[in-house]
Amino acid sequence: MKHLSKLLLLSMVVLGISSANAQDANNPWAIGIGTNAVDFYPTGNGAPLSNGMFDEYFNTGDHWNILPSVSQLTVGRYIGAGLVAEIDGSINQIDQFGDRSVNDLSYYSVDGSINYSLRAMLNNGWFDPVIGVGGGYTWVGDQDSDDIENFDAPTLNGSLGINFWFTDNLALFVESKYKHAFEPEMGQHFQHSAGIKFMFGGTDTDGDGIYDKDDECPETPGLPEFNGCPDSDGDGIPDKDDECPNTPGLAEFNGCPDTDGDGVPDPEDECPETPGLAEFNGCPDSDGDGVPDKDDECPDTPGLPEFNGCPDSDGDGVPDKDDECPDVAGTVANNGCPEPTAEVVKELNEYSNTVLFDFNKATIRSESEEALNSIADIMKEYDHTTFHIEGHTDSVGSDDYNLKLSKERAASVREYLVGAGIPADRLTSEGYGETRPIATNSTDAGRQENRRVEISLVED
Template sequence: MKHFSKFLLASMLVLGLTSVNAQDANNPWSIGIQTNAVDFYPTGEDAPQGDWFNDYFNTGDHWNILPSVSRLTVGRYIGAGFVAEFAGSINQIEHFGDRPVDDLSYYSADLSANYSLRALLNDGWFDPVLGVGGGYNWIGDTDNDLQGFDGLTLNGKLGLNFWFTDNVALTVESNYKHSFETETASHFQHAAGIKFIFGGTDSDGDGVYDKDDECPETPGLPEFNGCPDSDGDGIEDRMDECPNEAGLAQFNGCPDTDGDGVADPQDECPNEAGTAEMNGCPDADGDGVADNEDDCPNEAGPAENNGCPYEDADGDGVLDKDDECPNVAGTAANNGCPEPTAEVVSELNEYSNTVLFDLNKATISTESEDALNSIADIMEEYSNTVFHIEGHTDSSGSDQYNLQLSKERAQSVKDYLVSAGIPENRLTSEGYGETRPIASNSTSSGRQENRRVEISLDEDKEMREDTSN
């Protein structure tokens, strides 16, 4: 008994290092292989039996021990912590209380309902068991005055299981068997041995039985009820949008490599910190165009120009996109194109004053062509300017005649300039007759000055559609 106590203490110290399972719905079956001892003494009966629990541990004088596999058990978990167990035993009786007897054969078959207290102790390795049941016991005849007997018993049990793996336990128990047939047949039966539990199914071999495994076909972890966490980020694959890349819970298991608060799957620039507005990409110049789409990432510019600022090639203050003359400095009022100065207009009129017509006709004389070609050359330099051609006469003749002749002569000049390459939509013409004299019509020299063609800027007219083609 002294050595047995030392063995039990050592076992408890070793087993205490491990948290294991016990018989339950996942491992419903058990088989026990035991050695048993039968003791008739401490049962509170008449001599040769002693008072209750008297010499309970007196193994030398009162215990009948068969030092071999002498008791087998089969158990089945039935739920709520209860196990139904059948036990069959054999033994040789040499001590009947404090009285020696010849070897008597001992056989028993017992059925009990056992309840585990392990769940009350935080499911550790230490597993106390209480049981109640009944059995049938038979003890063989002797050649002395002690008669053989057999009969039914009411059994009560106290046992301890020490689980040191998921499926194996060291078990010790003490059963009191109260005989209904013969009072002297009441006795204690003690047993110690090994118990094996089995019967649970773990299809994926992850240590979580299928009954409790939410992913029974895929190896997983107990903390996730048998489901895997492939990337080890603490988020099980079923809830992980990036199951093969370790990530963060706030991004449903996906990483944020550049730490910009945009998860990699939604980040168009996962290796460069950016902003959510730019889908995770940076915008160095703050122009609202992400750097990866910005042709000028360090200069702010509009999206319609690919993030680059518009140029003003001629430096006239009118951006090239709005400048109808991007390579020639002009004015904003003239859409970036140059406007003729007063000197230019004066030069045009110096040429126009030399234009001659046939008498009382609108036909331009041949010697006036050089002057008109010079006018056309000047007009070509101002490609965005609309010029107005005015026809004037002296007071000779009727007003109606003079007005018509002035219109026809102005139109003749316009037609010549169009033929010289000036777009028609840049020219207007009108005749004013004798209504705008610049000299006296009383003298021959004055009337000659009044017969003229003048060129001015048509500032109030937009360029018309070109109908010259």
Template sequence: MKHLSKIVLALFLIAGYTSVQAQDANNPWAITIGANAVDFYPTGGDAPLGGNFEDYFNTNDHWNILPALSKIAVSRYIGAGFVGELSGTINKIDKYGDQSLSDLSYYSADLSLDYSLRALLNDGWFDPYLGVGGGYTWIGESSAGSNISNLDAATLNGQLGFNFWFSDNLALTIESKYKHIFDTDNASHFQHSAGIKFVFGGTDTDGDGIYDKDDECPEEPGLAEFNGCPDSDGDGIEDRKDACPNEAGLAEFNGCPDSDGDGIADPDDECPNEAGIAAMNGCPDADGDGVKDSEDNCPDEAGPADNNGCPWPDSDGDGVLDKDDECPEQAGPASTNGCPEPTAEVMKELNEYSKTVLFDFNKATIRKESEDALQSIVDIMKEYPQTVFHIEGHTDSVGSDSYNMKLSRERAASVKQWLQQHGVPSNRLTSEGYGETQPIATNSTAAGRQENRRVEISLDKDKEMKDSATKKNM
């Protein structure tokens, strides 16, 4: 025991670097094993005993030490810093104060209530405690001349001890206990002990084998690798970090599965069992037309969404899709929205009729006998409902230029008006007068001038293209 101070100092240094829990509600049980020493001398009795606490540390002359395992104790944390302890010790008594004896057997059983002062010292590694209790001591028959009497007796105990914690579960314990016997002071004594305390047990609310103090999820059974938190689907991602805790998944998807392996987690995948693309929210688009296959009536042919993913047909093969083709069964140019245009033969026929249109002299009034020719023109024009026809008025060179220009415009406008009144839509007709500027024969003869005084019909391509562009933009 002469090296005790050195041992304690070393433990102070070790424990000073350690954060410990010690014996508390999370580690309620403890077992202590160690050695004990019995000292009768400093009890204030008659000789050969000394005064109270006299030579208290005289280990060589007065202490009875059994150099072996001689103490065992079991303790339980009660609460609020209190610990109950049951201990048993054995020893050999060969010193009664200054008097030597033959070896007497020594046995004791003690029950104590200890109060830890550790909380008052900021819950560190140094844990002093005070205790009171009682017990029973058995001492073998003393030899002749010994002052020891009342050898077997109950004792009232008081103790001071120190726990030096250097881990959550392990401490060095040093204790000095005074055992008082009331019938006589002869057998009252101090019992000192030192030992190792092992702490165990604790609260495990969820029964997962991990004490609540170490369990980050104390209300849910879990795994040690996740500090007591569960991993319900066994995918290696604890539930509290798992977006899909009941389905095994991948870390890259926060624990959610990707059943079709398309790189899109099932919760975000509208087609979780078919590999798809992100643009389609995980659904496939085999023809790449931007319409997912489940909504595509033609999944293997690219087509617009407004035709359910199918390509628009062009029934007449004129390059104008049926959806834009006002004559889907007849080939025609885009300028007439897919409807056919009059052929050269048709235009020739129109102009044969137009040549027979007569006006009153120097007027724009159409003569009655021209109406049959005009009606024939109406009938032909109705066969081409998308074609824009241009009515041209021409004169001979007799008269002033301005007069001839004015008269030609009025006559072309009269023909246009008549055609409109008889069924040709106004948006399919334009008119203009050209006066004497576009003769087709000489103005030197009466026959030539007669040919120059005429109404002609042509196609208005510019108007057709404008109408077609306007329709597409609508």
């Protein structure tokens, strides 16, 4: 007993610095081997807990029958809710039967019990008190003899023990069991046990040290702090909850990074390296016009969505970048610049119809200069418009001659207007001879109308 006390003290010191688990659903099976001591003395008057029952409880020298070898084997199975079903078999040699000395009576017992662990109430530490109740059968004496000291009987048992868990699978156990025999001659007695208990049967499919029952990722090696799930990118968020498991990220973004720190995680950020706004999926809007820079053709100037972020200063429907007259409202057809209306074109042709030429020549008569100057003044108001000058004749004369004469007369008008200050690249001319009459060539009046100069607009 002196050596046993030292062993218990050493175990307490070691266990105080060790982490451990008790028998549970992860390791449902346990096998124990140990030694046992049988004490027939401190049983009082035969009734449990009667006066005097524990008076000699610790008198190991006078009353305990100890077989100093492996003399007990236990097998236990966890059944849930802290309960363990256990069966054990023991052998011993009885030299002290109460206060009587006997001569090496054999002792055999087989017992079954239901044990309840109090460890969960003590914060699941290494210290694991256990209480149990059960029954068994005990044989004492030489069963092949008719000696009076041969007897056997069923027993009703109650036990109190402690498991000291060294590791997840190994414990030192001590137990004291009261056995109430249903045979008066046998008497009531205690059986004390001590030994080593091995726990096994747990399944750890992925080998990460966490049993499948508690492993939220039982087929993938993981970490204890994540209940057996891995954290591949080491960002503190297990892969099963990490939307970006291979890239370190932030908890508020479910493990995804926010490289530019704009509050929009990279997978949702269309501009992940440039701080932007949530409403534009993480892209900036430098000019604040409601069009993100990536879609804004004028990112530094507030503009309109319909013009891809570019402004239309004159409101003519042509964005400034394409508007040749950005400060004057014009037409889309004329690249944002104003163009002559039908009334203006009509006025131009009223003047051009009064232009006269010398007979069968392209020379402009002097009395036509006033009309041509009026035409030039109107054209100067539309400095982004190209005008086309057309020459026409009547049907008198050959076709070739009339075509040549109409081209020369149109060219004469163009040359005069260029001299009056109209840029040459804004004027074109062409002659059409007698091919486009506007009146009959059968009368002098009709032929007079057909000999004309017309001005039209050149459409881009």
